[in-house]
Amino acid sequence: MRSSRVLVADLDGTLTRGGEDRLKPHVRGSLISARKAGWILILATGRDRRYLEGREDIKGLFDAWVAEAGLAIYVPESGRHLCLAPESWRYEVLKLRSLPFVELKENTVAFSREYLDVVRAELERLRIKAVLKDNRGTLILLPEGVDKGVGVREALRLLGVDGYVVAVGDSEVDLELLEIADLRVAVADADPELKKIADHVTSRGNGDGVAELIQQLLSGGL
Helix, strand or coil: CEEEEEEEECCECCCECCCCCCCCHHHHHHHHHHHHCCCEEEEECCCCHHHHCCCHHHCCCCCEEEEHHHCEEEECCCCEEEECCCHHHHHHHHHHHHCCCCEECCCCEEEEHHHHHHHHHHHHHHCCCCEEEEECCEEEEECCCCCHHHHHHHHHHHHCEEEEEEEEECCHHHHHHHHCCCEEEECCCCCHHHHHHCCEECCCCCCHHHHHHHHHHHHCCC
16 A cells, blocks of 8 residues: 545535536646645545546546445546445345436436435335435435445555545535545535534635645645
């Protein structure tokens, strides 16, 4: 294992506004500056690998992707891909794709909180054990014991990296991510629960907060 400085960032609501918003040029430039300074960059998001592969704005930036809120890890340089759920769990959970309101991901599903009772009833009927992680009203199903923090630890193992970890996020699904970090950062408009455990809160959001954070890290201000 090589010792490195690691920056882990959420995508929607942290690096961008969310939705189909793309990285601002100066935010992308900040990430490039961090890589040039020797930082390992990891993207930790609820998005799945197939979606991320179509995002030109993140291409070539990150050493690893922790996708589907910790469920899947992908190393772009080597093409190595790992899912932390057994095939049997994935098979059962993907049966929920028949529900009209479900968003199908590569290894799991997501849905709006308004359908929580319906999904819980289906999980009980199918006897599926799963936890639900909330990303500002969108819930994603994960196996027990899997979250962004677990996914990042696995990504670091795959990269052969150990060291000082800075993590930045905006919502409840990022709680476990911040818990494994040496420096816990929440963006300005993050959920209150995240700000409570953060060591530092940026003065801005929507990507600008991450650019601000990187500037402080590179200048020794944090």
